[in-house]
Amino acid sequence: MATLFTRCFPVVALSSLLTSSAAVGLEPGLGEGGGSLTPDQVFALGKEVYVYGYPLVTMEMTRRVMTNVAEPMQTRAPMGRFANVRRYPDASFQDVTAPNADTLYSVAWLDLSKEPYILSVPEMGNRYYLFPMLDAWTNVFASPGKRTVGGKAHDYAITGPGWHGELPAGVTEIEAPTNIVWIIGRTYSTGTEKDFAAVNALQNQYKLVPLSAWGTEYIPPRGRVDPSIDMTTAVRDQVNALEAQSFLKILADAMAKNPPAAADAPMVENLAKLGIVPGRVFDPQRFTPAELEALSRVPDAALRDILAHAPNAGLQVNGWTFSLRTGTYGTDYLQRAYVTYVGLGANLPQDAVYPLTNVDAEGRPLSGDHAHVLHFPSGELPQANGFWSLTMYNERFFFYDNPLNRYTLSPRNALQYNDDGSLDLYIQHESPGEGKESNWLPAPSGRFSLMLRLYWPMQSVLDQAWVPPGVRRVR
Numbered sequence: 322m323a324t325l326f327t328r329c330f331p332v333v334a335l336s337s338l339l340t341s342s343a344a345v346g347l348e349p350g351l352g353e354g355g356g357s358l359t360p361d362q363v364f365a366l367g368k369e370v371y372v373y374g375y376p377l378v379t380m381e382m383t384r385r386v387m388t389n390v391a392e393p394m395q396t397r398a399p400m401g402r403f404a405n406v407r408r409y410p411d412a413s414f415q416d417v418t419a420p421n422a423d424t425l426y427s428v429a430w431l432d433l434s435k436e437p438y439i440l441s442v443p444e445m446g447n448r449y450y451l452f453p454m455l456d457a458w459t460n461v462f463a464s465p466g467k468r469t470v471g472g473k474a475h476d477y478a479i480t481g482p483g484w485h486g487e488l489p490a491g492v493t494e495i496e497a498p499t500n501i502v503w504i505i506g507r508t509y510s511t512g513t514e515k516d517f518a519a520v521n522a523l524q525n526q527y528k529l530v531p532l533s534a535w536g537t538e539y540i541p542p543r544g545r546v547d548p549s550i551d552m553t554t555a556v557r558d559q560v561n562a563l564e565a566q567s568f569l570k571i572l573a574d575a576m577a578k579n580p581p582a583a584a585d586a587p588m589v590e591n592l593a594k595l596g597i598v599p600g601r602v603f604d605p606q607r608f609t610p611a612e613l614e615a616l617s618r619v620p621d622a623a624l625r626d627i628l629a630h631a632p633n634a635g636l637q638v639n640g641w642t643f644s645l646r647t648g649t650y651g652t653d654y655l656q657r658a659y660v661t662y663v664g665l666g667a668n669l670p671q672d673a674v675y676p677l678t679n680v681d682a683e684g685r686p687l688s689g690d691h692a693h694v695l696h697f698p699s700g701e702l703p704q705a706n707g708f709w710s711l712t713m714y715n716e717r718f719f720f721y722d723n724p725l726n727r728y729t730l731s732p733r734n735a736l737q738y739n740d741d742g743s744l745d746l747y748i749q750h751e752s753p754g755e756g757k758e759s760n761w762l763p764a765p766s767g768r769f770s771l772m773l774r775l776y777w778p779m780q781s782v783l784d785q786a787w788v789p790p791g792v793r794r795v796r
Contacts, residue, residue: 399544433481682791
């Protein structure tokens with residue numbers, strides 16, 4: 322049995338965490354005679370706990386919505402089953418912001434508390450693909466794909482924390498730090514009908530099977546639909562609308578299946594000060610009215626702290642903003658919460674980097690009222706081992722409906738290069754004229770944003786030796 326991927330952060334048994342809390346005299350709960358914190362201290366501690374728990378609560382709420390179906394449909398599927406997206410969205414698609422028109426998604430949620438699941442990936446040849454696996458705290462703990470294992474077929478056993486047992490021969494173990502796991506598979510497609518069919522054939526071979534059913538003709542069960550779950554309001558809006566008591570109840574419950582990392586021990590002690598013990602029902606009745614009032618102010622204040630982190634969350638270069646601190650966070654809880662807020666499911670930078678801009682090189686807002694050029698000098702084209710693309714979004718971060726039905730530019734567009742090997746991409750509302758339309762990314766008449774996707778970026782990107790050039794306004 323081979324172990325190719327291991328957990329990024331060691332986890333510690335819940336019993337150990339509770340024992341350590343008791344050892345330093347942390348009595349769960351405050352309430353009358355139950356604690357020594359003032360309401361101001363409860364408020365300050367509550368903000369820390371909210372930032373810490375925001376990713377876990379967001380993941381749990383996302384899981385509930387995405388798995389609340391009887392059979393796979395679009396991006397949703399019951400637990401333990403893949404939802405395969407078969408085509409790129411067009412401009413009418415507004416289910417999620419900043420949609421992707423480069424890779425087709427294969428998404429699944431797993432619960433490993435009973436037994437491992439085995440993921441089977443077929444022979445992929447030279448096609449770029451990626452199967453990042455996120456734990457319940459949004460850390461990417463494994464990333465099988467073209468970059469890490471090449472194009473050969475593989476079977477992976479994804480095992481939960483503390484699992485011990487025998488695996489079938491030839492199956493590679495991936496140890497998950499938490500029992501809840503989110504797989505966000507991506508498979509590159511050129512976007513033609515012929516290539517969609519080729520990718521769909523691969524998606525049909527992506528399999529998830531419980532270990533106990535391995536080697537059988539496994540038929541996955543239908544999912545159970547909970548009518549009480551809000552399936553229309555955006556998950557982020559649902560999370561952000563939670564009152565403090567509801568948020569803390571979900572946090573305590575989710576931590577039972579998803580143990581904190583060992584490095585989180587100091588934060589676990591803070592959780593205990595507020596009466597939050599993994600797996601134990603959060604009891605607000607232990608708090609005084611003044612303490613409850615202080616807690617009620619926590620969500621709004623903590624969310625402001627999360628959003629205020631934006632200037633420190635990534636690099637600011639030539640008008641572009643992007644981060645090389647995604648996918649694993651250690652104890653940088655504010656960074657983790659911010660990435661959860663703006664880009665839940667972010668990859669490791671080794672797998673993908675996403676520079677984003679809504680201004681030109683001089684800091685002026687991008688607008689279709691002007692014509693712009695993005696110029697890559699010879700030898701300084703986007704540095705990606707997998708692929709790169711430039712995507713246009715309107716001011717609401719959706720695709721812009723245009724006569725070409727073109728939402729991205731990438732080498733698959735048969736781009737025209739200059740005689741010296743440099744590349745000019747024309748970003749404007751009207752056609753740049755005959756001979757230039759192959760390099761034209763149509764823009765709306767008003768404000769817009771651009772995202773440069775770099776999948777499997779070269780080391781020059783990770784070292785910041787290469788950064789994207791600024792967008793130039795030419796008229």
